[in-house]
Amino acid sequence: MASYTLRQLESFVAVAENGSIAGAAEALRVSQSSIAGALNNLERVFDAQLTIRRKAHGVTLTPNGRFVLERAKNLLNQAEDLELHADAAGTELRGSLKLGCYLTLAPTVLSRLMDHYGRRYPGVELDFFDGAQTEVHRRLASGELDAAIAYDMALPSGLSRRRLYHAEPTIVLAADHPLAPRAELSLADVAAEPMILLDVDPSRENTTTMFEAAGLEPNIRFRTTDYEVTRSLVGRGMGYAILVQQPAGDQSYEGRRLAVRPISPSVRHVPVSIVWPESVRLSQATTALIDLASELYPAKPKA
Template identity: 75%
Template structure:
């Protein structure tokens, strides 16, 4: 029989994720002494130091603490699943799921997944976050996201991934651009043209890597962190852009016509994957999202 409790594990995980006893107590709505006592009891049961606590410097985990954190998260997920599904023997999926998505992928991927998932599993409390890929990664690491859709470029260690599809970078021009009547374009064709750079990673990194590999430097006129601003500037003829995701309509937000041309010779496609922490066994609600993503994009 285990000599520790799920409540103690919950307190320890909160300390690890929040970085201090006080912050963990606040997130759990309990006293600091209760959190500290729970961690002390775990260290006594496991006969191992799990944390290093320094005044004004918060809490860091020892190697033993990192190992326990990984196992504790999985145990808590399984315990929650058992409580949610025991009554109907797992016949109806219940619980919660927070899905993250890189912001430029969200308009074409996120709504489809949420719609299908909500129809299939109406008892799951479903929420989402869309934002910069770095913030998506931070929220995954902290446990605020269960699973996320991201470009599979420069992702940190500690993530499992399931590839959904390959996205092809394309050159986007205004409809009246002198090169708009070409069926495809090489990077050399546009290298000297003014460029509107979507200046957020991994989009920026991917674009610059393409030009570096071709031995060229783009002529960047404007930088923007907004996908639709990029397309609007292109629509007004201020430059071209290289974008991976393309909306169904061929117009900018202002209603100006755009054309999308493939890059020849072809550049490396950008894999789009659904990712989740490898330290945590997926809950039933997460597993259902992975199955759905494979079904829709497999």
């Protein structure tokens, strides 16, 4: 039988997340002495120093503390999951779930997944974050997200994944561009044309890698960090873009017509996966999300 309690683990995790005993006490609405006592008891039970406490400098974790932190979070998540589902014998999912998504994937993938999940599991409180892929990675690592949809490129270590599908990069032009009448275009066809580069990772990395592999250098006119700004500039004939995700309609945000053309010869397709921290034991709600994502987006072999 374990000699520590869930309350002690909760206090330890709160200290780690808030950086001080005072911050943890405020977050949990208990006294600072009870937080300090919980830490002391844990360190005695584990026979290891978990924290370094300095007045006016807060609390930092030792290597032992960092080791215990992830496992403590897992135990607390499992305990919450058990409490939520015990009364329904596991027949109805409950709890909360925070899903992340890379910002250019969000309009075409995130909304569909959340809609289906919300109707299938109405007892789960579902929320999301969409943003840069590096920020999605950071929030996964910190435990702020349970899972995320991301391009399966340059993912950091420590993530488990399930492949959903491969996305195909395309060349996007204004509908009245001289090259628009062609059914398909090569990178060589557009290399000398002004490019509007979506300058966020991994989109930037994927685009530059494609040109390098073809022995070409793009003529970058503008760099943007916004997907719709990219398409609006293209719609006004200020350059072309290479984009992976495409809305259902071929119009810019301003309503200007776009021409979306496949790249020939074919370039590397971009894998899209649902990812989660491999060190975390998944809740029933998160497992159901991963299974639903696989159902909605069954992986297809790379073309």
